[in-house]
Amino acid sequence: MDSESHLNVQKGEKENDKLLHQTELSPGGNYGVGDMGEKAPLEAGHSLEGDSLNSSFANRSGSQKTGKEAYLKSLAEEDAPQATCKKKALKVVVTVLFILIVIGSIIIWTVHEGRPKKHIGNKYFDFIPKKRVLDVYNEKDDIVFSGIIRVSDFEVGALKKCYDMEMQNDFCYIFDDGPIFKFRPYDLNPSVHCIDLMWENLKSYSPTDCFNIGHSFWYGIPNFKGGFWPLIPDQISIDSLSYMPFSKEITGHILEKLWISAIGTAVISHENIPISVSFNSGNDKTLCIQMDQKGSPIDPLTSFNYSVCVGPDIQTTWLNVRNAYFPRSPNVDLQKSNLAGILWKYETKNGLPSDTFGNFLHDLNSLGVSIPAVQYNMGWQNGVGDIKFNEQTRKIMMQFLKGKYSSSKLFLPINLACSYMSDNFKRGAGDKLFANDRQTGALKAILYDGESCAVWDTTNPDTRAFLKEAFGILQQAGTQEQTEYPQGFEFRASISNKAFPVDLFENTTDLNAINLHFVDFLATLNKTVLLETAYRMQNRSVFVQVPTLVANKEGRKCLDYVIPASLTAGIHGYPYVMTLAPSEDQVDHELYVRWLQLAVFFPALKVTNAALRFNSVVTEVLREISEYRTSFVYPLLTETIQDVELGYPIIRPMWWVEPTDYKTYTIDDQFLLGNKTLVAPVLCIGARKRDIYLPKGVWKHGGSGAQYPGNQWLRDFPVDLKDMPVFTIEDEYSLQQNDTSTSSN
Structure with missing residues (x-):
């Protein structure tokens, strides 16, 4: 068939559709075309000459009934039933395919990170027993922290569900060799959510749980051998660190077991038992935690608990976790303590x-x-x-x-x-x-x-x-x-x-x-x-x-x-x-x-x-x-x-006044005294200038009285030997707003 004939066939089919539409919408619901017997389809040889057809439609009046028009109408009436069957069949096929696609999408979304997180009772934590993976979600439903429970070089067998009589839930799993692993989800407040991870029925073997830390900066491990504010997985590796009041390792002068990320996730071991921790051991980008049976004064320990928390930002998470797991500090009178001077x-x-x-x-x-x-x-x-x-x-x-x-x-x-x-x-x-x-x-x-x-x-x-x-x-x-x-x-x-x-x-x-x-x-x-x-x-x-x-x-x-x-x-x-x-x-x-x-x-x-x-x-x-x-x-x-x-x-820390300001996360040579005073000391011999970062607000330099807007670096700021780079906040409104939000949290 030549191209001109093909175009004419298409035009004819359009006219057929018009007629079909008129027939299907006729009053009384009489689908006359559908009542007709089976007709032979329109063959290629039945095509009409395009010029003749166009001329006929162009020159006839509205009331004229040409033979060619009558012939075309008869062809449409004969062919309409076949067209209707094809169309209905196509609609059915498309509908079925659409339903299958939707069902498949739901299944895929459910199996992967979009699945309904109902395994542990709320929407912030999910456990996949088959892979022993714990996922932690933020408010945006993004996975912000993930770990493998009981990392092992050997097969530990399938997990079996159990029922926790104490907590009255089934967030409980038993390993083939005896250890029991349980969850307890809870909220510290409407914006900070936690889960207790509880090991029971332990014997000589202490399981190791490892969490991925490669996507954030971390704080909380003092380290004499390298930088630790923040801990950056690409820059430091700690194979084993014993947290116990009788450790051979030098962990610094504070021995608390709390680690927190810049994006607001925290891990805390609040029991008074010895544990061993590794950070990016072998450059594996993980934080691993286990009970240290060797350091226990009571042999052996049979249970071990720790917690994982998530919040909207590092300050909110830290403050709520700190106040939940550590006792509050008293207000000390420096004068009465003889330490004012x-x-x-x-x-x-x-x-x-x-x-x-x-x-x-x-x-x-x-x-x-x-x-x-x-x-x-x-x-x-x-x-x-x-x-x-x-x-x-x-x-x-x-x-x-x-x-x-x-x-x-x-x-x-x-x-x-x-x-x-x-x-x-x-x-x-x-x-x-x-x-x-x-x-x-x-x-x-x-x-x-x-x-x-x-x-x-x-x-x-x-x-x-x-x-x-x-x-x-x-x-x-x-x-x-x-x-x-x-x-x-x-x-x-x-x-x-x-x-x-x-x-x-x-x-x-x-x-x-x-x-x-x-x-x-x-x-x-x-x-x-x-x-x-x-x-x-x-x-x-x-x-x-x-x-x-x-x-x-x-x-x-x-x-x-x-x-x-x-x-x-x-x-x-x-x-x-x-x-x-x-x-x-x-x-x-x-x-x-x-x-x-x-x-x-x-x-x-x-x-x-x-x-x-x-x-x-x-x-x-x-x-x-x-x-x-x-x-x-x-x-x-x-x-x-x-x-x-x-x-x-x-x-x-510098992120205190604006915990989402990523530029503050790696600053380890400045600090804030309260919210109103920023101190940027010179730390190296011979230095007469330094870079200083100012967080949000308007800051006044104590030496010159000059004012600087925040959220900027002051590059090569001059500092003589007797100078102390100290800035005080001039615009307190934004900081007060932040304090009000933090206090309510």
Whole structure:
């Protein structure tokens, strides 16, 4: 058939459709065409000449009845039934195909991430038993966190459903070899949702659960060996980290088990049991968690619980998780704690004749700085555990703290060790006041500073009664020489140093409980407590001391660790942090000045007499720092501490004021003091400029008074040696709105 004939056939078919339409819509529903018998289809040979047909339709009047028109009508009437059958058949086929496509789409959507998440009771968590995969969803129904329950190199068999009688649900699975895995979903508030993951019926084998962390930044693992604010899977790998109060690994000075991502997902192990954690081990982009049976003082542990939470952003998730699982911290009066100003620490590191306590106080007085509190060194007692001044120290205290410096408060270092040579050892051993080895029942011996020592068991009421008596003698209670000092103690409870080696904590009564009871005991004496290491002590009025390390970065010495570690302490619920100065043999006068400019903003500031051994630049800055803390920092701290009862940290990360500002997630060399003050210290020797990021708001530079809009970087901002880059918020409205939202959450 030529193309012209084909076009004519199409035109003829269109006319047939018109006629068919008219017939089907005729009144009375009489489908006359459909009543006709079967007719032969229109063959190609029946096609009409196009010109003749077009001419006929163009020239005839509306009333004319041409023979060709009648013929065309007859053909349409003959062919219409066949066309109708084809059309109906096609409609049926298309409808069936459409239904099949819809059903298939629903099945595919259900099987994959769009499936109804009803396995664990709400829409934020889903468990796929066949693959042992737990998926965590956000409000937008996106998977934001995913993990495999019980990662194993061998076949663990199929999971069987079980019923949890305690929780009255069937979110329960049994493995072939016995372990039971259960879920408990719940809401911390309308925007933060959690699920407890509970292992039971464990035997010698502890299952490992691994979660994908490759799609976000993470916070919460202090690490001496590399950057950890944030933890970036591509940049750091930690094969195994033991979280227990008797760990060989150095995990930093805060041992809480909370890890949170920049997008608002959190993992928390809130039980007081040892666990082992890996982060990106072998570059596998996973966070793996398991119970550590080797570290358990009770063998074996048969159950292990932890939780996963999800919220709209990191701040909202963190605040709700922190307040749900950690006790609230009290509001501390810095003035009553004798830490509003500088705590001056006396050391005898070099053993020089001029390094006397009297000369130290005299030099400070000559410098013109206030001396609200001083800390003596470890030589105040003859032997570890004596808990009384030796004769030389007693004379020094009487000479200086009873005279010219009588308004100064005294802090002393102390720990739980008691030397075998101490006068108190015989009574402690006879009355069973020391910690025992769990297996042998004998007292646990340690080596401290070259001496064999026992450890006071403060969980024993008799031990606490003895210590109360000893501290009364220390203060010469009931005599004419009775004193109020010491007003504070530096409690050296560090668990990873020479004082308390790991073998002490193995097969020993609960040393963390001993530490807790000792802190509580000191609190009953109205003493301020400084700590080196903290675990589950958020609701105590303790100041956690964070060290300042020195690292080589791009060929320059830089202050390191202190800001990330302090921010991590805040993440773990410890608002009262103070930083210890780097060793004087690691820094020169310039880096020491930079440390002072950083440390002055912390809730407490301790400066050793090493500061006086640098040049005049340091002493001049020291005088300025002392005045600056009194006039500016202390009032600011007093205001910020009011937020502590809400769970807020004092030293806050840069994402605090705008938790969805991704540019703040990797900033580890700036911090906020409350919401209104931004501190961007210089950390490297020789640096006279730095990049500074300002979050939302309008910020005023403390030195020049210049104002800068937020959400921008200030590149190469000039910072002289005596400059402290400090900015205060000018436009508080947006921050107040954010605080209101956070408080309601």
